[in-house]
Amino acid sequence: MTSEHKDKRVARLILLISGGILIYWIYRLIVVLVRWLGHFKFQAAGGWSALGNFCWANLSIILVVYVIICLQIAGVVEFRFRRNFLKAFFLGLLMTPPIMVIYMKKTKRYEIPVINDK
Amino acid sequence: MIHKIIEFDLKYPRTIIAACILLTLLMGWSIPRIQLEPDTKALMPQDFEIINALKQMEDTFGGNDLVVVSITSENIFSPATLEKIEAMTAEIEMLATVDQVVSITNVPDVMGTADGFEVRELIEDLPTTASRIDSLKHRIADNRMIYGTLVSTDFQKAGIIAYLDVAGHENTDSEIYDTFMAVKHKYEGPEQIHMAGLPLTRREVSATMTSDVKKLFPYGIILMILLLVFTFHSWTGAFLPFTVVIMSIVFTVGLMVMVGVKMTVVEMLIPVMLIAIANSYSIQVITQYFVEYFNNPKADKDNLIRLILSYLTTPVLLSGFTTLVGFLSLRSHILPPAKNLGLLCACGTTIAYIYSLTFIPAALKLLDYPATLKAAGSHQRTHRFLEGWGRFFIRFRKPFLIVCLLGIIIVSTGITRIIVDTNPIAYWKKSAEIRQGNDVIDRNFGGSSTISILATGDIKNPAFLHKIDSLCIFLENQPAVTRANSIVDLLKRMNQAFHGDSLQYNVIPATNEEVAQYLFLYSLTGDTKDLDRFVDYDYAQAQILARVNDSGSKTSYKLYTDTKEYIVKNLGTENFPSVSGMAPLIGVLSKLVVDGQIRSLALSIVAIFIIVAIAFRSAIAGLISIVPLSAAVLCLFGVMGYFGVTLNMATALISSIMIGIGIDYTIHYLYRFRLEVRKDGDVEQAVIRTLTTSGKGIVYNAVSVVIGFTVLMLSGFEPIFFFGFLIVFSIIGCLFGALTVLPTLLVSIKPAFIFGKRSKQ
Numbered sequence: 001m002t003s004e005h006k007d008k009r010v011a012r013l014i015l016l017i018s019g020g021i022l023i024y025w026i027y028r029l030i031v032v033l034v035r036w037l038g039h040f041k042f043q044a045a046g047g048w049s050a051l052g053n054f055c056w057a058n059l060s061i062i063l064v065v066y067v068i069i070c071l072q073i074a075g076v077v078e079f080r081f082r083r084n085f086l087k088a089f090f091l092g093l094l095m096t097p098p099i100m101v102i103y104m105k106k107t108k109r110y111e112i113p114v115i116n117d118k
Numbered sequence: 119m120i121h122k123i124i125e126f127d128l129k130y131p132r133t134i135i136a137a138c139i140l141l142t143l144l145m146g147w148s149i150p151r152i153q154l155e156p157d158t159k160a161l162m163p164q165d166f167e168i169i170n171a172l173k174q175m176e177d178t179f180g181g182n183d184l185v186v187v188s189i190t191s192e193n194i195f196s197p198a199t200l201e202k203i204e205a206m207t208a209e210i211e212m213l214a215t216v217d218q219v220v221s222i223t224n225v226p227d228v229m230g231t232a233d234g235f236e237v238r239e240l241i242e243d244l245p246t247t248a249s250r251i252d253s254l255k256h257r258i259a260d261n262r263m264i265y266g267t268l269v270s271t272d273f274q275k276a277g278i279i280a281y282l283d284v285a286g287h288e289n290t291d292s293e294i295y296d297t298f299m300a301v302k303h304k305y306e307g308p309e310q311i312h313m314a315g316l317p318l319t320r321r322e323v324s325a326t327m328t329s330d331v332k333k334l335f336p337y338g339i340i341l342m343i344l345l346l347v348f349t350f351h352s353w354t355g356a357f358l359p360f361t362v363v364i365m366s367i368v369f370t371v372g373l374m375v376m377v378g379v380k381m382t383v384v385e386m387l388i389p390v391m392l393i394a395i396a397n398s399y400s401i402q403v404i405t406q407y408f409v410e411y412f413n414n415p416k417a418d419k420d421n422l423i424r425l426i427l428s429y430l431t432t433p434v435l436l437s438g439f440t441t442l443v444g445f446l447s448l449r450s451h452i453l454p455p456a457k458n459l460g461l462l463c464a465c466g467t468t469i470a471y472i473y474s475l476t477f478i479p480a481a482l483k484l485l486d487y488p489a490t491l492k493a494a495g496s497h498q499r500t501h502r503f504l505e506g507w508g509r510f511f512i513r514f515r516k517p518f519l520i521v522c523l524l525g526i527i528i529v530s531t532g533i534t535r536i537i538v539d540t541n542p543i544a545y546w547k548k549s550a551e552i553r554q555g556n557d558v559i560d561r562n563f564g565g566s567s568t569i570s571i572l573a574t575g576d577i578k579n580p581a582f583l584h585k586i587d588s589l590c591i592f593l594e595n596q597p598a599v600t601r602a603n604s605i606v607d608l609l610k611r612m613n614q615a616f617h618g619d620s621l622q623y624n625v626i627p628a629t630n631e632e633v634a635q636y637l638f639l640y641s642l643t644g645d646t647k648d649l650d651r652f653v654d655y656d657y658a659q660a661q662i663l664a665r666v667n668d669s670g671s672k673t674s675y676k677l678y679t680d681t682k683e684y685i686v687k688n689l690g691t692e693n694f695p696s697v698s699g700m701a702p703l704i705g706v707l708s709k710l711v712v713d714g715q716i717r718s719l720a721l722s723i724v725a726i727f728i729i730v731a732i733a734f735r736s737a738i739a740g741l742i743s744i745v746p747l748s749a750a751v752l753c754l755f756g757v758m759g760y761f762g763v764t765l766n767m768a769t770a771l772i773s774s775i776m777i778g779i780g781i782d783y784t785i786h787y788l789y790r791f792r793l794e795v796r797k798d799g800d801v802e803q804a805v806i807r808t809l810t811t812s813g814k815g816i817v818y819n820a821v822s823v824v825i826g827f828t829v830l831m832l833s834g835f836e837p838i839f840f841f842g843f844l845i846v847f848s849i850i851g852c853l854f855g856a857l858t859v860l861p862t863l864l865v866s867i868k869p870a871f872i873f874g875k876r877s878k879q
Contacts, residue, residue, distance in 0.1 A: 003129045011132030014140050021143040028150075064336035067343055071360075075353030082489045086351045110489040113411075 066093075073097040082109045123475060124427045128420050131480035138477045142365045145372030152371065155380035156291070156323035158316075158542045158700075161455055161707060161767060168706050171696035175570050179651050179661045180217055180283060185298060185315035186559045186566055187278040191308070194269070194276040195251045197244045202305050203276055209304075210280050213297050215290045217283035218647065222268050222276055226644050227261060228608070228615045235615035237644030240264065262607050266600060267665070270562035277563045281651070282317060291321035312555040314566040316700065319542050322552045326545070326834040327386055338393040338829040339364075345825050346397070349818065350404065352488035358481055359400040362473045366396040370466035379462070383545070383835060384455035384767055388462050394826025395441070395463075395779060396470035398819050399434055403478050405815065406430055408491055423479045431475075433789050436733055437782035438471045440726055444778015447722035448771065451714035453707075456771055460718075463775075500817065504809040508861065512802050515862035522749070522859055530752035532759030538671045539764040540707040545835045564600035565667030569593070569677060569699040571685070574692075577605065577657040578633040583626045585689050586662060592684050593664040598673045598701070602664035605652040612636040666701040675705030707767075715770045722777045723748065730781075734788065736871035742863060743784045746855025747777050754848045763844065768837035772844050779823060780852030783816045787856050791864060792872045805861045813857055820853040 055062060070092035078085040083104045092100040127134060162169050187206065191199045204223040211219045227240040240258070245251045255273060258264050268277050282294065294317045302311045342363065346356035367389050379385060406426040410417070417425075445467065448460025511518055546553050559566045571589060575582045586604050593602035610624050613636065617623035627633045637657075640646070653660045666677065678697060685694045723744055731740030751773050763769060790812035794804035827849070830842025864872055 007130040007132045010130070011136040014133065014136035018136065018140045018143050021140075021147070025143075058332070060333050060336035064339050067340050071343055071347070071353070071356060075357060078353050078489045079486060084490050085353055085488060086347065086490070089347055089356075113415075113487045114490045 070097055070100075073101065077101060077104050081105060082111060083107055084110075120427070120431050120475075124424055124479070127427075127476055127479045128423060128483060131483045134476050134480040135484075138365060138473060142368050145376075146368045148372050148375040149368065152375050153380045154324050154327050155382045156320040156327065158540075158703065158707070160380065160382055161384070161453055161540075162703065162710070163452060163454060166706070167696075168698055168702055171572070171698035172703065174696065175572060175661060175698050178572075178654055178659055179570075180281060183282040183316055184566075185280045185282065185294065185313060185317060186563055187280070187298070187301075188275050188312040188314075188555075188558050188562060189278070190275045190310040190312070190558075194273065195245055195254060197246065199276070199309060200241065200244050202309065203278065206301055206305055207278055209301055210278065210297070213280075213294065215282050215294060216280050218281045219278060220268065220281075221278040222258075222264065225264055225268055226648055227257065227264075228611045228640075228644075230615040230617070230619045234639055235612055235643075237640060261611065262601070263603060263611070266564055267603075268563075272562075275558075275562045277559075280315075291317045291324065294318070295321040312558040314552070314556040314559040316566075318552065318555075323383065323542065323545065327381070327383065330386060330833050330835065330838065331389075333832055334390050334829050335393075337832060338390050338826060341825050341829055342393050342397065342822075345822055346401075349401070349822075350408070350491075352491055354482070354485055354488050355404050355408070358404060358478050359397040361481075362400045362470055362477060363393055363396045365473055365477070366466045366470040367392050369469045370462050373465060374458070374462055379458050382455045383838065384459050384771070385462070387768065387771075387830070387838065387841065388459060388466065390826070390830055391463055391775070392466045392470070393829075394823045395467055397822065398782070399438060399471050399474035400478050401819065401822065402430055402434055402815065403427075403474050404482075405818075407482055411487065412491075419483060423482060427475065427479060433786055434471070434474075436729070437785050438467065440729055440781040440785060441467055441778045443725045443729060444722050444774050444776075444781065447718045447725060447774050447778075450717045450721050452710045452717075453714055453767070455767065456714055456718070459771060460774070500814055501810050504813050504817075504857075505806050507857065508806040508809045508813075509802070511858050511862050512805055512865055515866055518858070519862055519866065526749050526752055529756035529760075532756035533752070535759035535762075536755060537762070537764045538708040538712055539766055540671050540711055541669045541674075541704050543669065544764065544766070545837060547836060560667040560669075564665035565669065567666040567669040567674075567700045567704070569599070569664045569666055569681065569697065569701045571662040571664075571681065571694055572696045572698075573604075573660040573662060573694055574658065576630075577653055577660050578630050578637070580626050580628060580630065580633065582693070583609065583633070585693065586660060587626060589662055589685070589689060589694070590664075592688075593662070593681065596677055596680065598666050598668040598677050599664045600667050602662060603652070604662045605649065605660050608640075608649070608652070609633060609636060612640060664699075666699075669701055669704055671704055671708030673705075674701040675709055678702035678705045711765060711767060711770045715765065715773065718774045719751065719777075722774045726777060726781050730785065730788075733785075734792075734871045736869065738869045739788065739871045742860070742869065743781065743788065745863065746784055746852060746859050747780050749859065750776065750780060750848050750851035750855055753851055754844060757847060758844065763840045764837075766837045768835075768841040769844060772841060772848060776845060776848040776852065779849060780856075783820065783852055783856035784860060786812045786816055787860055788872070791861070795872055796874065801865055805865065808861070809857065816853065816856060820849055823849050 070089055074085050074089035074092050077083045077088040077100070081104065084107065087107070088100055088104050091103060095103070159169060159172070187210075189199065189203060189206075193199065194203075200223060203221050207219050207221045207223055210216055223239075223241055225240045226237045228235050229238050240261075241254065245254050258269050258273075265271065268279065269275070270277075282290075298313055298318065302313060305311065339360075343356060343360055346359055350356055370388060370392060374381070374385065374388070403426060406429060407422065410422050410426055414422075442464050445460045445464040448456050451457055451460065543553055543556050548554075556566055573582075573586050573589075577583070583606050587606045590602040590604055590606060593599045606626060609627060613627050613632070614620065614624040616636065627636060637649075640649070651661065651663065666674070668674075678701070681697050685691060685697070726747070727740040727744050730743040731737050733739075754773065754776065757763070758765065758769065787808060791804060791808045794807045795801065797804070824846050827842050827845045830845070831839050833839050833842065
């Protein structure tokens, strides 16, 4: 067995264990969310304004999740479609990732790495 | 060893990545169990004399946890206000964690009668006429237990004191806060209501910590991602260092929970500090990878990775080691949170270093080259600027060094103005509601802080009571103490009441029998629970409780030491074995902060000197390396003194952290400069080449650290805000020192470890 095969096999095993842990974490998170939602009365809590307050109170977390999503999608655009990462990332931040993907597909494709020196 | 790691990286990249992910998930397992610790007592070593004394006092006389409520009204004796105070008192009494509530509507007063005296409530019927109000004012003014404690001396404010017993209850601070807030909102207007007390302070610390964790960490991450995106213009350059930082933080925080460390205001800094510091090694690896790729685009990827790791191993290892030493020097600190922070940050940076040499090369091997790349290493504007910078400082090196020296001397004179303050109430701005409430209580009700002294002996013995009385008189003569109360006050009042309220009998009873008789009479008509705060059940131990209205650290420490000195000289420690309370705790804490600061600072400077001296095999190298750092430390403390930034639990950590981070710049510069000088011997060109190669890396690294720490300025805690401000200031100072003072110094003195012995001759 080559070292690459060995590497793949061991990695798969470790990832399987990691996946199990991750699934357990997600399950725990869902349980907490379901419990919380069970107590949460949308109308009684003030409807949309309650949702607005919740978002405002957790704005930093929402923003960081959004930035990470933009980073990952810009990464996909860079590696899969060979487009400019920086442009993709900031377009994603300003115009949301789906619009960015549609726009970026129309831009120039790079087959080899291009030096972007300003 | 390093060679073996590199080969393993290249042979089993997937296994390494999977193992890093698994380790992160396992370490993250415990993070949901993280606990916040808002109590000031937790900042002290738990085996300390003052902590033990505090615990003993709490066990014997009940906790000193109290909440003071102040009611301000045009006329506090109006029926409407008195009814309000009565209703508030009753409502607060309902709380499970409240042991006893005292206000003017229920406080006992000893009244003389034909048979001796009896204990009645101060206000039995609400006074409705001016003469009855005047009479009530006289009775209050004559009673030391009420005047200035439950009613302000100007009769404008009335107080409610709630003594708490939180043993066996959970989440008490939040519950207490909610109840008192509900009472405040219910009864406020037209009267003004202010509140203060340790449980409210602790709850506010908890709330601010939660809000800070929710705010600082995400914004720190966002800033880091933006910085990485701008620096590398590629997903690889942004995502890989980001992953290393997240994995290091998860590892460190998970470890913190696993070893049972609770998160205090100090440990809260760890994740943000790791955001700023942990990415520097991975940034170096990726920068070097891209630079080498540009130099040789057709090179085999495995060889490229081998090459960059062989380049980076020595300087990165040395700078990583010195950073570690900076953090570990905090282990010499006396305070547990500082020790914890030092050790955990050392673990965090070590794991970041390991991930940078394992995870990043493994990921680089598997990932394709990015579509577009920023040519890290050939940024023309920075290049030109650093070139000009180098020429300028070499040409004017002598006047520059003189100006620098003068500047450092002038700024460092501010050190004499440094104020030490560990009072938890100083965590917030002066305009904060909690601080305003505290100020009102301090000004009008003798303060929310206390000093308590344990007296052991025959409490019924008049000679012993005179000793207690003399201690009370001593305490009341101290500027910070507003009122000192003990069982003596009550006995004097009983004696006076027993003798027809004659003022000449407002003295300690003359015999043991009289004392015993008064205490017996009190138990017949009054509630003996009133005595619990001053004497124990057997009358073998008593508590002298003084209220302190200036809880500044310096005043508190002076009060603590003066009281101990008075006891040693005049009373003897066998009868008065311990002095404790919040005020001494704050005072001792400030002393520990200063001592720990000096100890860890000295240790880190000596350790850095030794490491650099060994690495360059020259004591001069060690000396030169600590010059920019020492100058930055002097300027840092000088600025703190001039700007009135206090030395507290957070700001006291800066110097060691700054030295740990700042030394990297000096080491990178020295290494490169030696290399460049030995190439052709042209000093000016060597300075310029060093600045435009390693200097650029140093600038990028410093910018990333500065941006990472800037986020701390969003904190709701003043000490953390100033920690952020000062660390940014000091890193800029270190950067300036490494890129200006260091080259000019090296060129001026031409040390042999750089220029070689022959060149010097």
